[in-house]
Amino acid sequence: MSNLDDSIDAAAAAVRAGEAVVYPTETVYGLGADATDASAVERVFELKGRDRSKPLSVGVPDAAAAREYARPTPFETRFMERFLPGPVTVVVERGPDLSDVLTAGGDRVGVRVPDYDVTLDFYRRADRPVTATSANRSGAPSVRTPAELDPELRDRVGAVVDAGETPGGTESTVVDPGRNVIHRRGAMADEVASWLAEETGDPPSVDSE
8 A cells, every 4th residue: 555655645746746647536547737737737638639629627635625726606516515526527617726728718617526535635645636637548448447558648647646447437427517518428427417407407408529
């Protein structure tokens, strides 16, 4: 366990130094960098080969941190209290400290609070919001073990937190509760849809990316 502890420390230090790192979540491995640092976020886009017009999400350790970097409405806060921590990315109004690069200049951001102690420990040690996007080249499958990482991507990150195989394999459901839209069906999608339908009186629309 000490090796894992050391690797979490190393990854947190790398994020604070402006580097990108690979870290596990309860779904798949993620690619993380300081979400307040435009250059660090650019590096994540570059490593993934991701179109800059497609926003990235941000990972934080708890709901309090989410409210520090985002501006959820009371309804969105209730949704977050129901589903976070968990494999759900909640799209809400962004706060001013997040990089414009992260949100592709938009006014909303996806927020993740994974239900996985290793991830939450890493976020706390990093002491800043971290990009939450899968650690794969765009278009390639997500990875559940470090052995599945693209070799070039692995060579270019500052650290890899190796916690073995991730507990799940389905990516998070991406939902904008304030607009009653599911952008991507993933883990817990049926529960999310049922909650929104009950709370709003209308089933959510599904916008496949």
